[in-house]
Amino acid sequence: MPPFVRTLTAGFIALTATVVIADPPSNTELNGDPVEPRTYRAWAGNYRQFARYCAEFDGDFVVVPDYERRLPSSRGLTRAQAVEELTVTWRETTGTFSQDRKREPQPEEARAYAYALPDTEVGTYGYLHSVEIVEILGPDEMLVKDLWLIDVEEVSQEYDRDVERARANGARNIRQQLMQLYEQRLALKERQEEEDAFEQTHRLVGYETIGLSVGERWAGPGRDPGFQVALVRWETPLPQEDEEDEGASRRRPHDDSPRLVMVNPEPLLRRPLDEQGMVRLLDARGYTITRFVEAMRRMRERFRDRDEANDRLIRILLPPTPEED
Numbered sequence: 592m593p594p595f596v597r598t599l600t601a602g603f604i605a606l607t608a609t610v611v612i613a614d615p616p617s618n619t620e621l622n623g624d625p626v627e628p629r630t631y632r633a634w635a636g637n638y639r640q641f642a643r644y645c646a647e648f649d650g651d652f653v654v655v656p657d658y659e660r661r662l663p664s665s666r667g668l669t670r671a672q673a674v675e676e677l678t679v680t681w682r683e684t685t686g687t688f689s690q691d692r693k694r695e696p697q698p699e700e701a702r703a704y705a706y707a708l709p710d711t712e713v714g715t716y717g718y719l720h721s722v723e724i725v726e727i728l729g730p731d732e733m734l735v736k737d738l739w740l741i742d743v744e745e746v747s748q749e750y751d752r753d754v755e756r757a758r759a760n761g762a763r764n765i766r767q768q769l770m771q772l773y774e775q776r777l778a779l780k781e782r783q784e785e786e787d788a789f790e791q792t793h794r795l796v797g798y799e800t801i802g803l804s805v806g807e808r809w810a811g812p813g814r815d816p817g818f819q820v821a822l823v824r825w826e827t828p829l830p831q832e833d834e835e836d837e838g839a840s841r842r843r844p845h846d847d848s849p850r851l852v853m854v855n856p857e858p859l860l861r862r863p864l865d866e867q868g869m870v871r872l873l874d875a876r877g878y879t880i881t882r883f884v885e886a887m888r889r890m891r892e893r894f895r896d897r898d899e900a901n902d903r904l905i906r907i908l909l910p911p912t913p914e915e916d
Contacts, residue, residue, distance in 0.1 A: 618631045620870075620879045620880055620881070621870050621871065621873075621874045621879070624879075626880050626881060627881070630880065630881055630884045631880065633884045633887070633888075634880050634883070634884050635866075637884075637887065638866060638869050640901065641869065641901070641904070641905050641908070642863045642864045642865070642866075642868070642869050643860075643863045644656055644657075644658055644860070644863070644905060645863060645864045645868070645869065645872055645908065646859045646860050646862055646863055646864060647864065647868060648796075648823065648854065648859060649796070649852070651824065651875065651910065652864070652868075652871075652872045652875060652908075652910075653821070653823045653854060653856070653859055653860070654714060654823070654872075654905065654908045654909050654910075655714055655716050655821045655823070655856055655860065656714050656902060656905045656906055656909070657714075657715075657716070657902075658716055658821065658856055658860055660857060660860075663705055663706040663717065663718060663819065664705065664706055664707065664708065664709055664715075664716060664717030664718060664819075665709050665710075665714075665715045665716050665717055666704070666705060666709050666717070668704070668705045669705065670698075670701050670702060670705050670706075672705070673696075673701040673702075673704045673705035674695055674696060674701045676704075677695075677696040677700060677701060677704060677775070678693055678694065678695045678696065679693065679694045679771075680692065680693040680694075681693075694771075696772075696775070697772060699776060700772070700773070700774070700775045700776060701775075703740075703741065703775040703776045703778075703779055704775045706718040706817065707719075707740045707741070707779055708740060708820065708822075711786065711788040711789075711822065711851070712822065713822050713823065713824055713825065713851075713909055713910060713912060714821075714822065714823075714906065714909050715821070715822050716819065716820065716821035716822070716856050717819065717820070718817045718818065718819050718820075719738050719739065719740060719811075719817065719818060719820055720739040720740055720741050720742055720810060720816050720817055721739045721742075721808050721809060721810035721811070721816055721817075722735035722736065722737065722738050722739070722795065722808070722809055723735060723736050723737040723806070723807070723808050723809075724803055724804065724805055724806065724807050724808075724809055725792050725805065726805060727800050727803060727805065728794070728800075729800070730799065730800060730801065731796060731797055731798060731799055731800060732794065732795070732796045732800065733794075733795050733798075733800050733803070734792055734793070734794055734795075735792070735793060735794075735795045735809070736790065736791060736792040736793070737789070737790060737808075738783075738788075738789045738790075738793070739783060739789075740779040740780075740782060740783045740789070741776055741779040741780060741783065742816070743780050743783065743784070746773070746776050746777075746780060750769060750773055753769055753772070754766070754769060757769070788851065791848070791850065791851075792850055793850045793851040793852070793853055794826070794850060794851070794852050794853065795820065795853045795854075796852065796853070796854045796855070797854045797855025797856075797858065797859070798811075798812060798818065798855055799812065818855075819855065819856065819857065820853040820854065820855065820856070821853065821854050821855075821856035821859075822851050822852075822853055823852050823853070823854050823910075824851075824852050824910040825849045825850065825851060825852070825910075825912055825913045826849065826850060826851075826852055827847055827848075827849050827850075827913070828847060828850065830847075849913040872908060873908070876907065876908050876910075878907070878908075886904060886907065887900075887904055890903055890904045
């Protein structure tokens with residue numbers, strides 16, 4: 592056989608061998624069962640749009656369905672968009688003359704609306720104003736309580752100053768006008784004071800604890816108060832154990848109330864899950880590739896809006912919430 596024929600033949604064999612070896616091992620379920628080709632194609636063409644919201648964390652998985660790095664919270668607005676949404680317009684007529692009027696929100700109102708943590712549901716993200724440190728657990732982990740969305744005392748003082756200023760200027764309907772000007776901040780104040788979750792102790796992970804002290808009110812690592820968190824799951828604390836001199840251990844009484852795990856989402860979601868990670872996440876939530884694709888097809892048949900279908904679909908990957916007593 593001429594040399595060039597031997598070379599060509601060897602190259603063809605090598606290419607064929609390479610193709611065979613490169614067959615994706617991921618077209619099977621986690622337990623090794625084969626996935627039907629059409630189902631796998633649907634999975635392979637879609638899983639990345641869900642994986643971008645998922646990451647591995649603390650022996651489990653983080654799922655933050657609405658996370659966008661450029662948006663401060665799950666409300667899904669920039670501050671500029673919040674200004675636009677909160678701007679009030681009306682038409683004013685005096686005699687035969689009419690003109691359009693508008694009132695834009697104060698910058699603090701727009702920030703409160705766009706940035707603050709919208710609720711305490713798992714999967715939500717947004718900003719807290721500050722927290723009280725209960726215990727330092729590690730270099731980037733601590734227990735915290737008394738979660739503030741806003742500094743209530745500071746807002747109350749600003750509100751009272753504006754009342755006095757308006758009275759001095761002879762304004763009418765002062766409180767009604769100020770309620771409009773402070774609407775978003777007062778709503779945060781009400782939530783903060785009425786929702787039990789804001790008083791309880793929770794675990795915060797992802798912010799450096801060096802230099803922090805128990806009992807300190809911590810307002811984040813920056814110069815301005817506030818830091819971003821994502822609520823990733825509820826957990827029940829395990830009993831703590833103290834080692835005695837003899838090497839034995841004794842259990843200490845502890846609070847076994849469920850608590851939220853809050854994380855700094857940006858560094859975690861910078862490393863989204865790959866395909867095998869997504870398959871393991873499905874398994875952790877009781878799904879297989881086949882079941883997930885079936886659910887995806889049903890959702891997209893039910894909801895014509897693809898974004899709505901995807902949003903509802905990814906929420907089945909959130910961890911379960913504790914049952915209420």
